[in-house]
Amino acid sequence: MRLVTLAIVAAVSPDFASSQSPEEHAKHHPAGGAAPSMAPAGGAGMAGGEMGEMMKEMGKAPRKAFYPSLMDLPALSPRQRDTVEQQAHARMTAGARIMVEALGPMSETASRKDYPALQSATERMRQGLAQFESGLAAHRALAEGASPPEVALRWFKTEMNLAQPAAGASARTWFGVPVFHAISMGLIAAFALVMTMIYFSRLRRARALVTELISERPATIAPGPASTPPPPPAPRTPPSPSTQGSWSGELRVARIFQETADVKTFRLAPITGEDLPFSFEPGQFLTIAAAIDGKTVKRSYSIASSPCCRGWCEITVKHAPSGAVSAYLHEQTAVGDRVSVAGPYGRFTFRGETPSVVMIAGGVGITPMMSSIRYLTDQSWGGDIYLVYACASLDKVIFRDELDYLSSRHPNLHSVVVLSDEPASSWTGERGRVSAELLARVVPDLPSRRTHVCGPPPMMDAVKAALVTLGVPAEAVRTELFLAPERPAAPAPAESPSAPAAGAAVCTFTRSGKKAPLTPDQTVLEAAEEIGVAIDYSCRQGFCGVCRTLLVSGRVTMAVEDGLSAQDKAAGYILACQAKSASDIAVEA
Ligand code: FES
Structure with missing residues (x-):
């Protein structure tokens, strides 16, 4: 193989034979004179001893050039192959000639027992045989189709005494990749895939948790790596009674x-x-x-x-x-x-309990709805908000710039302003009153949505009638009266409890121990104010619940009971600002 390698290198690498100067070669071959050529031209083949010396010296400068030279040659060109074949043939011919020439002196010196000459002849014979074998091996390698890098690799392993792979070992591959290598790569890819899935799963769960925390709803986190989308807006716990937490x-x-x-x-x-x-x-x-x-x-x-x-x-x-x-x-x-x-x-609240909401406001009745709109947009609430805002003219529209700003930033806020007496012809928006026709036009599928109404009494009455016309169920409508006339200051307390008027019922205030006449058109609150019994109040309209008082005995009627919860009613509470009675009663005040 060494001879084959050298033969091929000599053929394809013209620098190889000349990689040493004559002087350097003389150091390696002090008795040999000029460096012998690797080419067989002229029959000057390399002697076997010289070849041995050369191979021993291949750990030095020539060896460095030999291996990479072959590794750099991907394949022999047809011209290089012809050259190598010719050189291999010439080496065989030269080797045979050397052996023939050495055979005569060998037999002659043997007969006369000239042992030094016999040894020289034997050496010549060995040189001839070596040349012949190198040429023959080159022919064989070329005939088997071995590439220069493969020849070099075999040479290297031989030099390093490395075991040659067992026959068939190279056949244990998957799609041209060694089995062990393929399994290793598969395990690494599977590990990377699992880690990626865990990462995205944790990302989804963290996002769901943040969403729930922002909306102040109980977190609903799907176990494992499921790709459950964020839950839709869920109803909140109903607000606490109007007077609780005040x-x-x-x-x-x-x-x-x-x-x-x-x-x-x-x-x-x-x-x-x-x-x-x-x-x-x-x-x-x-x-x-x-x-x-x-x-x-x-x-x-x-x-x-x-x-x-x-x-x-x-x-x-x-x-x-x-x-x-x-x-x-x-x-x-x-x-x-x-x-x-x-x-x-108050209970006229909304913070996203239903998937959408319709807000119909008149004048300063926009204020409670503005709180909800600001809150919902602050929270990036995803439901649709339909605001229908009625005013007399454009200069009376409160929060106009802010509503325009919020509508531009929150596409789910649909704001419609309706002007009843706008003199400017430049106003191209809605004109007139809030009618059933207008509501059906600007609020799609209105009967399916929760509706809040707040404004002056005439506007409230007209809107409630329109909602009935449109088939909006009464339980879907929340109202709050606004612009209620302010009550005059309570009259000065009487110096002493008044005597019940003839024919009037009597209201007994159990905590203060006072009694007051109660005419049929008089409220419990008004009766209490006349004799100086303190009952706190606020709206005097039956909405706020501030005047909530326990009825100890008797029966009352109330025009508005919005300020009472179901629990209040079950416990026997009344609204002093609304309660009237034609018979004697007793309240805790
Ligand atoms: S004062 Fe508001 S409900 Fe009576």
Whole structure:
């Protein structure tokens, strides 16, 4: 094989034979003179001893050039192959001639027992045989189709005494890849796939958890790597009773904003601390108490800000012509003043309990709905919000710029403004009143949606009639009356309990031990105020529940009971501002 290798290298690498200078070669072959050529031309083949010496020296400079030279040759060109074949044939011929020439002297020296000469002849014979074998091996390698790199590899393994692979070992492959290598790569790929699945599974679960935390709903996390999409909005726990969790005290007026010509927003902040001393639902209201002409007057105003703001809340107040408290706020209250506040109250709330909601507002009745809209957009709530907002003219539209801004950023907020008396012809929006025709046109599939209505009484009556016409079920409608006339200050307490009028029923207040006459058109609250029995109140409309009082005995009628929960009614509570009776009763006050 060494001879074959050298023969091929000599044929295809002209630098190989000349890779050593004559001087360097003389160092290796001090008795040989000039370096013998690897080419057989001229019959100057390399002697066997020289070849041996050469192979011994292949760990030096020539060996470095030999291996990479062959490895760099991907295949023999036809021309190189012819050259190698010719050189191999020439080596065989030269080797045979050397052996023939050495045979005569060998027999002659043997007969005369000239042993030194016999040894020289034997050496020549060996050289000839070596040349002949190298030529023959080159022929054979070429005939078997061995490539130069394969020849070089066999040579290398031979030199290094490495075991040759067993026959058939190379056949244990899958698609040309060794079996062990294929199995290893398969295991690595499977491990990477499993780790990737675990990563995405954890990512989904974390996203679901964050979504649930943001919406303040119980987390629903699918086990394992399931690709369950985030759950749809789920109904929330119903708000607590209107008077539960309420607070009373003073807040500081931190800012005042002029919304329209007769509407201002008052930002109320805690006197001390950073957060409000209460939490509220979007749509609830506060009761403001003001000392006017030596008397305490209360009035309720919806909170317009989002409960996401913990450091302050805002009430938006219209300056009513005869409104004592609204005039007090508009004309006498300044930034830095303290106001007496109680609340929050009310059940007219919405924070995403149903998949969509319709809000129909009139004038300043937008305020409780604005709190919900701000909250829902703050939370990126995904349900549809249909707002139908009725005003007289464009300059009376409260929060107009903010509604436009929120609608542009939240495609699920569909806002429609309806103007009844807008003089400008440039207004291209809806005109007229909120009618069944308009609602059916701007709110798709209205009967299937929860509807909130808030505004002045005429508007409320018209909208409720329109909803009945459209087939909206009564249980899907929530209402809150607005712009209720402010009550005059309570009359001064009587010096002593009045005697019941003839023919009138008697209302007994069990806690104070007082009694008052109760005429059929008089409420329990009015009867209590006449004799100085304190019953707290706010809206005086039956909505807030602040005047909630326990009925000890007797029977009453109430025009509005919205301020009572089912539990309140079952426990025997009444609304003092609504309760009337034609017979004697007793209440806990
Ligand atoms: S004062 Fe509001 S319900 Fe009676």
